[in-house]
Amino acid sequence: MIKTQTDIKDMARGAVFLGAGGGGDPYVGELFLQNQLAQGRTPNIVPARELDDDDFVISIAGIGAPTVLVEYLVSETHLVKLLEQAETFYGRKVNALISAEIGGANSMFPLALGAITGLPVIDGDGMGRAFPHLEMTTFSVYGARATPTIFSDELGNVITMDLLSDRLAEEAIRPVVSALGAMAFSGIYPMKGRHVKDYAVHNTISQTLEIGRAIRNGREESDDVFARLINCLNCPEENRSARILFDGKIVDVTHETRDGWHWGSAVLKPIDNSSDELIIDIQNEYIVARLNGETVTIVPDLICILDRETGEPMTAEMLRYGLRVKVIGYSAAPIMRRQECLEVWGPKCFGIDEVFKPVETLG
Amino acid sequence: MIKTQTDIKDMARGAVFLGAGGGGDPYVGELFLQNQLAQGRTPNIVPARELDDDDFVISIAGIGAPTVLVEYLVSETHLVKLLEQAETFYGRKVNALISAEIGGANSMFPLALGAITGLPVIDGDGMGRAFPHLEMTTFSVYGARATPTIFSDELGNVITMDLLSDRLAEEAIRPVVSALGAMAFSGIYPMKGRHVKDYAVHNTISQTLEIGRAIRNGREESDDVFARLINCLNCPEENRSARILFDGKIVDVTHETRDGWHWGSAVLKPIDNSSDELIIDIQNEYIVARLNGETVTIVPDLICILDRETGEPMTAEMLRYGLRVKVIGYSAAPIMRRQECLEVWGPKCFGIDEVFKPVETLG
Incomplete structure (x- = not known):
């Protein structure tokens, strides 16, 4: 599925899109994976249905401040050593890897380790997007636990x-x-194959690739990258729905780091300065978009801000005054919208006193 | 060595004395040990020289805010379970236990676990007093490491x-x-018997008992508890020296919790209000005592504040305006005064721009 340098770039682009502003830039993981490909190693990506019920699956995730995450060069020996330590710690061989979070940087590390070791990487993850807390996964909602976990840094801690x-x-x-001072990698969410089959958000690696490709193809082959992208995202048979929420420019953006989260908001106006106004609240990810005060997309549905010309998706750190952007509202995977899931990542979990309404019913 | 309820009280009193203001009140550990004794279980306290070179020795320590440490009821099942988990983690049977810190509460927990399990408890520790950081031990200065460590709380984390x-x-x-929210117990400082023999501060359990007894006997049998205590502390053949630095009352005391440390100072004046003034700086422990501006005792030598009538030693938390006290300066164990040790806990490590001078050469 990922066989060329272009595939990797497409996938990284799609991962930023699904990050909905958060999850960190996957650039470093992208470089690492490119390097593996150059050595003739490609990750073996398989659908969860190919797992045996008793297979042992773990997630590989980077943990650290996004600023560090983005700049930290991943070492092959560190990842391989982590896998060895994890197998000793868990007392069994790992049969497959999965990402806990497909949005942003953590989409890349299971693929990187999979490319090195040949371990299959499951086409899916635990949220289908990015979220700020590690308990915010379908794995956890349905009874798996993030721990026992093992994590290590490059120095050997x-x-x-x-x-x-x-x-x-x-x-x-x-x-x-934070005390370790840098970036750590973890083996986390040890799970049975059965649990992954039943509760992962499926096909999200495929989805990142498709999204990234749609943007690239749209850019190269048509004069409206967004028509191509919206067409790719809308998929009625999978209950997926997307639409453009706004076309304009950023006229104000605030950032604040508080309680370990990145808080802020972005205010957008139309290019022609007409009176419409879109305000997007940020809590690591884009959490809610309100058009002239009316909610048009709200968490866990995805809000994605993209460059108006190139369709390149933007993380929250990239936002700045004057950027011309389009904003897309995109439905979360159906499993993510179930009531038991909304208890963990619905609007109230982010301090928003609103009931979740699907993007296709708003605006 | 510890066979009666009176022995335990004596030992706890001596542990507060050696805490030099810090280490926390050993009251809860004391209750626990009393309960063991009531069930006919006494700890088997042995000198380090009885260890085989290859014996495996670990410390058992409580970790937590002093306020929690003091109120947390230790459970027998928790300590026993911790030992089992430690043996699994380290991959070998533990042959003996030792305290890392004889001053204050952590003097008690190895004795408690020793009483339950019958494991020998070494008559010694890693500092002969209390210190605020876990790297401040002779074990660590001479090449052992606090980690690998295992710790757990009562809930099962x-x-x-x-x-x-x-x-x-x-x-x-x-x-x-802090995230666990309460108190954890650790197996820490895994060491070979040889290391303990060479680098522990020896006989410090015996010392706590002797100090506690001297205070009790002085109180019961003489009209000057301090004469008895000073006589017990002075021991030229072991290069131990003690003297009364001041006799008076506390006229001012400040407390501040900052950077995870308890900072403060106590100002003392003579009972007759003559012009002498003793000022004691606090950083968890009593760090330096200055009489009319001249240093009379400085870390790692011990400064101990005791009730003027009963000779009961006081932790820094107990100090308050109006208390009538005597202050003793007491030499640290010779190993604690070595140059390589002063690099880790000399005055400069506490931000005091002075060279260490032994209490017997000051004032």
Whole structure:
């Protein structure tokens, strides 16, 4: 599925799109994967249905401040060593890898380790987008736990945690990685094949590729990249729906780092300065978009901001005054919209006093 | 050595004395040990020289905010489970236990686990007093490491760390225990018997008992508890020296919690309000005592504040305006005063721009 340098670039572009502003720029992982490809190693991406029920699957994730995550050069020996340590820690061989978070940088690391080792990488993840907390996965909602987890940094520091809740894992892991001072990689979310088959958000690696390709093809072959992209995203048989929420320019953007989250908002106006106004709230990801005060897309549905000419998706860090952009509202995967899931990542979990409404019913 | 409830009280009193203001009140550990004794279980305390070179020795320590440490009821099942988990983690049977810090609460937990399991407890520790950081031990100065360590809380959360430096361990462990929200117990400082024989501060359990007894006997049998205590502390053949630095009352005391440390100072005046003034700086422990501006005792030598009538030693938390006290300056163990040790806990490590001078040469 990923066989050329162009595939990797497409996939990374799609991963930024699904990051909905968060998840970090996958550039470093992209470089790493390009390097593997240059050595003739390609990741073996397989659908979850090919897993045996008793297969042992883990996620490989980078943990650290996004600023570090983006600049940290991943070492092949570190990832391979982490896998060895994980197998010792869990007491069994790992049969396949999966991403916990397809949006942004963490889409890349299972593919990187899969390319090195030949371990299959499952075409799916735990959210179909990016979220700020590690307990915000379908894996966790349906009974798997992020821990026991093992994580290590490049210097050789190794830490394991077996904690009673994933919320606690989130609170315990961050400060330790901060104390380590750099970036750590984790083996996390140990799961049975059956659990992955039942509860992963499926085909999300394929989706990143398709999205990235649609943008590239649209750019190269047509004069409206967005028509091509919206066409790719809309898929009634999978209950997927997308539309352009706004076409304009950023007239104000605020950023603040508080409580370990990136808070902010972006205000957009039409290019012709007519009176419409789109305001997007940011909590690591784009959480809610309101057009003239009316909600048009809200978490867990995805809000994506893209360059108006090239269709290149933008993380929240990239936003700045004067950028000309289009904003897309895109439905989350159906599993992500179930009631038990909305308890963990619905609007109220982000302090927004609104009930979730699907993007296709808004605006 | 510890066979009666009176022995335990004596030992706890001596542990507060050696805490030099820090280390936390050992009251809860004391209760636990009393309960063991009531069940006919006494700890088997042995000198380090009885260890085989290849014996495997670990420390058992409580980690948490002093306020929690003091109130947390230790459970027998938790400590026993921790030992089992530690043996699995380290991959070998533990032959003996040792305290990393004899001053204050952490003097008690190896004795508690020793009483339950019958494992020998070494008559010694890693500092002969209390210090605020876990890398401040003779074990660490001479090449042992605090990690690999395993720690757990009563709820069943288990964490392991194998870190490159003990300083990093200090920085990584605290925030995790804080995230756990309560108190954790650790198996820490895994060591060979040879290392313990060569580098422990020896006979410090015996010392706590002797100090506690001297205070009790002085109180019961003489009208000057301090004469008895000073006589017990002075021991020329072991290069131990103690004297009363001041006799008076506390006229001012400040407390501040900053950077995870308890900072403050205490100002003392003579009872008759003559012009002498003793000022004691606090950084968790009493760090330096200055009489009319001249240093009379400085870290790592011990400064101990005791009730003027009963001779009961006081932790820094107990200090308050109006208390009538005597202050003792007491030499640290000779190993603690070596140059390589002063690099880790000499005055400069506490931000004091002075060279260490032994208490017997000052004032």
